[in-house]
Amino acid sequence: MRPDTDPQIRHLHLFRDMAQANFAELMASSYVQTFPQGLEMIRQGDPADFLHIVMEGSVELVGQWAGRECTMAVVLPVSTFILAACIRDAPYLMTARTLERTRIVLVPASDLRAMFRRDTEFAVAVINELAACYRTVVRSAKNLKLRNSRERVASYLLRQSVLAGGVPSYTLPVEKRLLASYLGMTPENLSRTLKALESGGVKVDGARVIITDRAKLTALVKPHQLIDGPDAVADNSGSGLPRTRG
Amino acid sequence: MRPDTDPQIRHLHLFRDMAQANFAELMASSYVQTFPQGLEMIRQGDPADFLHIVMEGSVELVGQWAGRECTMAVVLPVSTFILAACIRDAPYLMTARTLERTRIVLVPASDLRAMFRRDTEFAVAVINELAACYRTVVRSAKNLKLRNSRERVASYLLRQSVLAGGVPSYTLPVEKRLLASYLGMTPENLSRTLKALESGGVKVDGARVIITDRAKLTALVKPHQLIDGPDAVADNSGSGLPRTRG
DNA sequence: CGAGCGGTTGAGGCATGTCAAGAGTTGTGG
């Protein structure tokens, strides 16, 4: 365990309230690993042996079935993923693949499960974390079922702007291909939708997003706290897709 | 609190491991309420004051946005719902509406939150419950994004048969109208899809489902543990839609 | 009985996916 990574992890909601000795113990049994770009760290269906913490880089979580696949989430530093699988000692539901060179801290799942039986503050943190994650996925499911693809794209573009502090312009944090998959559509369809949205108050040129008419875009999106709203603990900066931990 | 409801609640995974005195204390602050059919017990956005436990009847959880709505889950006895909202002391993400005359036990959320700080076994149970719920929603999201509507219908029909013990015939537990919404499609489309599936190994006549060619249907569905598989604790019988607790 | 509702069916239209081609970019190896 590299000592310089400790404080960043310690500051996560998941770990900040637990006893220092217990935290140190968890870290002592953990280790750091760096993966090259495009590597499949986890294959869905594998047994969940480690809680993963992204320290640098980024990780894509994808669901696969019958030869198809779709992006479920992108995890940015510093945050954890696949907590739920570790807790249930069950197979991963998603495949994890690095989007770039990525440094990961691996915490043994068995130690994790033992720890929240001993440290009440940690147990409470896990409860809050899981509840937040759950609500994030429910929001995501509502987004999928209640909005069509145009509305999903528009709301994504507006939300990213809001998360960045209400800026009128920003660059997309991920490739459009991946974004399309995340939003549940084909790259071709995303491309056409982006062009069509120029009349909706937002223009996208390459990876550059420019809000040309915020009022019009907002009216189109009809942002809603119970879909777009924040439940996620603000551990990581809002520069990516909403985090989710399988 | 009606005493005859106690044992059923006590047997839920969520409550079975906690100290008897603590369970009794929770129940003492709870109360029972019976709602008529079609009543909106919870409106999405309301503050989450009570954990709900369905004792008799059934409850539909729906997401709403911009005048549209869709069914997210149906909760059958005996199980809980909206645990996550209670824990985070946050607004409900879904509206809850009775599908029939329904008896509900209401547990004050504040008592719940206080209790898992005192009772470690309860905290562990909450953790397991939330992790299971999380995985259920992730499966549901994968189902939505990776399968088209025909595949979702076919997999639903097959799964219900499996949950009922591999029976070749059963009756739909919910109205088709509701099922369509749950599966993310219109009633008309569901109706047409059901007819088209007669060549796929399953016939639906009214509410009666008959698996005419299990092998063919299974080949069509390609059931997958990481989408259809069980993570849900087998608290309630498998006669409904997968449970989910907001 | 008549209203209301769930379910079905048909016609038509829009949204989205598929296939194909080409421009631009990036990365690699000679």
Place this chain on the structure above:
DNA sequence: CCACAACTCTTGACATGCCTCAACCGCTCG
């Protein structure tokens, strides 16, 4: 440094999945 391969992104043409609207049937329930 250049050539080439591989990849993303875009655009067009086309096919199809799914929704919308409308009508109708059958059932339930006042």
